[in-house]
Amino acid sequence: MVVPNFNKERTLHDCLSAVYAQTPPPAEVIVVDDASTDRSLRIAAGFPCTVVAFAANRGVSAARNAGAARATGDVLFFVDSDIALAPGALAAAVRALETYPDCGVVQGIYDLRPLYDDGPVEAYKTLFEHYWRRRATGVTTSTMFALTAVPKAVFDLVGGFDERLRDAEDVEFGTRLPRRYEIRVSDQIVGRHDDVDRLWPYLSELFRRAVTYADAVVAARWQRPVVGTDAEERLPHPVDVGSVVGMGATGLAVAGLPLVVVSPWLGLLPAALLTAAVVADRELLAFALRHRGPGFLLYATWLRSMTHLTEFVGMGLGVCAALLRRLRADRSRPASLVSRR
Numbered sequence: 001m002v003v004p005n006f007n008k009e010r011t012l013h014d015c016l017s018a019v020y021a022q023t024p025p026p027a028e029v030i031v032v033d034d035a036s037t038d039r040s041l042r043i044a045a046g047f048p049c050t051v052v053a054f055a056a057n058r059g060v061s062a063a064r065n066a067g068a069a070r071a072t073g074d075v076l077f078f079v080d081s082d083i084a085l086a087p088g089a090l091a092a093a094v095r096a097l098e099t100y101p102d103c104g105v106v107q108g109i110y111d112l113r114p115l116y117d118d119g120p121v122e123a124y125k126t127l128f129e130h131y132w133r134r135r136a137t138g139v140t141t142s143t144m145f146a147l148t149a150v151p152k153a154v155f156d157l158v159g160g161f162d163e164r165l166r167d168a169e170d171v172e173f174g175t176r177l178p179r180r181y182e183i184r185v186s187d188q189i190v191g192r193h194d195d196v197d198r199l200w201p202y203l204s205e206l207f208r209r210a211v212t213y214a215d216a217v218v219a220a221r222w223q224r225p226v227v228g229t230d231a232e233e234r235l236p237h238p239v240d241v242g243s244v245v246g247m248g249a250t251g252l253a254v255a256g257l258p259l260v261v262v263s264p265w266l267g268l269l270p271a272a273l274l275t276a277a278v279v280a281d282r283e284l285l286a287f288a289l290r291h292r293g294p295g296f297l298l299y300a301t302w303l304r305s306m307t308h309l310t311e312f313v314g315m316g317l318g319v320c321a322a323l324l325r326r327l328r329a330d331r332s333r334p335a336s337l338v339s340r341r
Helices: 012-020 039-042 059-069 091-100 120-135 152-158 171-174 199-222 241-255 266-279 282-292 296-331 335-340
Strands: 002-005 029-031 050-051 075-079 083-085 103-110 138-140 147-151 180-192
Touching: 002 039, 012 029, 029 039, 029 059, 029 075, 029 147, 029 266, 039 335, 050 059, 059 075, 059 152, 059 180, 059 241, 059 335, 075 152, 091 180, 103 120, 120 199, 120 282, 120 296, 138 171, 147 152, 147 180, 180 282, 199 296, 241 266, 266 282, 282 296
Parallel strands: 002 029, 002 075, 029 050, 103 180
Antiparallel strands: 075 147, 083 180, 103 147, 138 180
């Protein structure tokens, strides 16, 4: 069990308590502390785990890689330090890997209840994450490493996490997983997550992840494989049409608001686009209505729009940055090589 940690004194005790409550318990637990400045090291010292402490903050990718390098078992189970696993999560992960020999990554879902209920932002985020992950149960196409097991041989084959990335690093990992390995989601692997609970930190996190995702994952679709080396490469995962429609419609609606100054009738266009975004999210919003009621539905609809708008801007900036880099690379490449592409 590998637990990356940075300044999670609030949740680390609950996380490790849940880890040691697993049946059967993990063979080894490795906490990698990424130069925390709070009481995290003192809390970890209260458990019989191995602690790897970084002298300087290096990011979650480096922390996970360090834990994996220290591990001696055949299966790596990664759990973030703000998650408390359900008692049978580890056993369910091992069982899934044994049941499906071609499975290279098996990942769990968040409980519908947060670890601590800190208000409507966290309630929305937890509900959305639960809905999205449960909907992906079975064979899926994208990797998320908050509560995930992977055979150590597969992890080493992929080469671990890209330590240059501090966001979307788990998704990028999956793009390097050879296609002969399945990626699975199991609803038997469950954890309660202490998620972000304030609006601005939530949108900031979302923006950073969107920029990195667009740069490290979306832009990778443009790169043509080198002849003779693509046999093991995983095909790009399919686009979630509903999310793209919601994001694009919301972004264009906001961009089109100045048209109202030209003519009030032109205000119908942004209204139609926002309606299209709500229709694209109808299943998620219906889920919110069933579990939280009509008042929360209104709040979730508004926050979903803010989410789409933030992702629209972040993805746009990330794609533009990738395009500029590619143009610069093409200009610096000899003309003979560019013409062969």
